[in-house]
Amino acid sequence: MSNTLFIIIMYFAFLILFATIASLFILVAKVIFGFANRTHIANKNHWVLFLLSVVLLSLYYYNIYCNIEFLPKGYLNQMVSSPNGELQISTYNYSGFHLGLHFRAARAAVYNVDTGESKTIYFNNYDYDPYVEWMNNSKVIIGRETLDVDRDIYDFRRELKRHTKLPRQREHTCNLN
Numbered sequence: 001m002s003n004t005l006f007i008i009i010m011y012f013a014f015l016i017l018f019a020t021i022a023s024l025f026i027l028v029a030k031v032i033f034g035f036a037n038r039t040h041i042a043n044k045n046h047w048v049l050f051l052l053s054v055v056l057l058s059l060y061y062y063n064i065y066c067n068i069e070f071l072p073k074g075y076l077n078q079m080v081s082s083p084n085g086e087l088q089i090s091t092y093n094y095s096g097f098h099l100g101l102h103f104r105a106a107r108a109a110v111y112n113v114d115t116g117e118s119k120t121i122y123f124n125n126y127d128y129d130p131y132v133e134w135m136n137n138s139k140v141i142i143g144r145e146t147l148d149v150d151r152d153i154y155d156f157r158r159e160l161k162r163h164t165k166l167p168r169q170r171e172h173t174c175n176l177n
Contacts (some may be wrong), residue, residue, distance in 0.1 A: 006072035013060040020053040038141045070154050074107050078170060080132045082140075086113055086120055086138060091170075093128050098147045105156075106130050108138030108142050113149045121147055125156045 027046055063070040074092030081088050087113045092105070108122035108130065122142045124130065130143035138149055144167040145154045 005059065007089075009060070013057065013064075016056050016060070018054050019055060020050065022147070023053060051117075065157060067164040068123055068153060071107055071120060071123060077106070077129045080134065082137050083135050084137045086137070087111065088113060089132050089134075089142065089149075091122075091130055091132060108132070110140075112163075121149060121153050123155045123157070124167065127167055128167075130167055131170050143169075 001176060008119060027050055028044070035051045065126050072094065074094045077091040077093055079088055079090045089108055091106060091108045093106050103126045104127075105123065106127035106129065107120055108151060109120045122130070122145065124143055124145075127143060132139070133141045135146070140147055140149055143156070147154060
């Protein structure tokens with residue numbers, strides 16, 4: 001997902017959150033005043049608005065915390081080709097809070113050069129520019145994780161014990177000549 005689309009969806013989710021909170025206050029006020037005056041509690045439109053906004057927020061929450069393909073693209077760090085040249089690992093970072101909750105994370109995607117398909121296989125918190133090394137044509141080391149690009153996915157959000165140390169990072173060489 002592009003960074004711009006992610007930001008638009010994030011702002012839209014904040015608007016829905018505001019509408020949910022506002023409709024909740026309206027419903028609570030109508031219930032309190034309805035019981036005090038012994039009148040009709042609330043009309044259907046308020047309930048529909050409230051329930052619809054709760055469903056939309058639930059969908060957003062699920063995607064932001066459980067769906068690895070919902071992540072913003074991020075900013076490209078490096079691209080590393082497999083030994084046979086058929087696959088390529090691209091690593092991205094999220095520098096800046098404007099990309100949401102993942103402002104200090106890194107993502108890696110495997111790209112099939114022949115088919116043009118790409119899928120995210122690595123997402124780690126407290127990471128910026130993870131080290132990438134191909135072990136063979138299907139296994140790769142990204143940060144501290146060894147992954148089979150055909151079937152493995154590392155997502156820190158699914159780990160019970162989270163690492164607090166920075167994983168191995170790419171070494172930067174600076175040529176000033």
